[in-house]
Amino acid sequence: MPVLPSWLTEPLREQFAALLPMRPEFHPGHPLGCHRRRIGDRVVFDKLLQLLRFGCSYEAIADATCSATTLRNRHDEWIRLDVFAQFKRIALESYDRIVGLVLDRIAVDGCITKAPGGGEVAGRSPVDRGKQGLKRSGMTDGYGIPLGRVLAGANRHDSPPLAATLDLLDDLRPLPDDITVHLDAGYDSDKTRALLAERGLDGRIAHKGEKAPVQASDRWHVERTHAWQNAFQRLARCHEHHATVINAFFDLADTVITVRSLIHRTWTTHRWDNRPNRHP
Incomplete structure (x- = not known):
């Protein structure tokens, strides 16, 4: 069973990806150009949603696609870039513009x-x-x-x-x-x-x-x-020990709640691609 329904995760993924800077697949500073491939941002984002929903440890959620160290390093990088706060701000602005x-x-x-x-x-x-x-x-x-x-x-x-x-x-x-x-x-x-x-x-x-x-x-x-x-x-x-990480997870949860409420309240008044077939 997915962590969140697809009609909710897809717009979240697309908007989150739009806030991230472009990164090369391989590290440009490697002399032979053969450094390990960078784990995709979508994989990490999905893992963070699982962490948020299930509350398990980084080690428990890690697998062959993404290690616990990568999860920690990547969310620390995104926190430094203020991505989670921007993510929530955009969700609030969208809700205010469409619903109010x-x-x-x-x-x-x-x-x-x-x-x-x-x-x-x-x-x-x-x-x-x-x-x-x-x-x-x-x-x-x-x-x-x-x-x-x-x-x-x-x-x-x-x-x-x-x-x-x-x-x-x-x-x-x-x-x-x-x-x-x-x-x-x-x-x-x-x-x-x-x-x-x-x-x-x-x-x-x-x-x-x-x-x-x-x-x-x-x-x-x-x-x-x-x-x-x-x-x-x-x-x-x-x-979590650090307030910045706790606030980042709260911003992610608040964004999910806001977007879910937005879809729920506009389901009967708006039409868009990938709109849920049934009232969410």
Whole structure:
């Protein structure tokens, strides 16, 4: 069974390949011109999708077509070239152009996942007997399209990363005049309200001690997006040590989610080559 359906992987491959620089098949500096062939970018990209989806180790996913060392070296090269961030940015711009991002309503919330190997942004998890964990402060639009995230240790409270999370809105300008930020009771404080007021944002914050279903506001969209992201086992159980690599895998997952939502929402209104025969 494929990692993702072909109607989703093919546009992802084509756009990702368009962002990569041209590389010769053989290393030009070899005196005899007989250096080993460079592993194809498509092979590496497919392996990274498998890593993202299944969460296994590099060694477990490596085979005769691509070694674990090549996977690590290649994604490090692509991170230096800012390819993953560009990939996500193009997906967001395409979604905004065709469907439209709902930026007058955004939601922010934290999510704790496991980080067994520790790392730069790991910390003792208060919900997992003090084991190493990772917290992400995620932000979505009014439909649940992931707009960005800030990584922190699992022992951090939700509210401190809020300022850095809201700063990610600067990359999405122009913004609507009136923006409402939906937050849960963990953000119910005067400091949070002052932070929103400084940025000219309205806040709809759940009150501490008052039980209310998540459906009572638009906050449920970010909860659903966390579930979408945690379906990628590489994010739900993170073994990476470096924040740049973790963010790269998050950018790749967010791109998959955005493109999948784009295809899902335009299936009944648009026609294109390789359109799925059935509603995705």
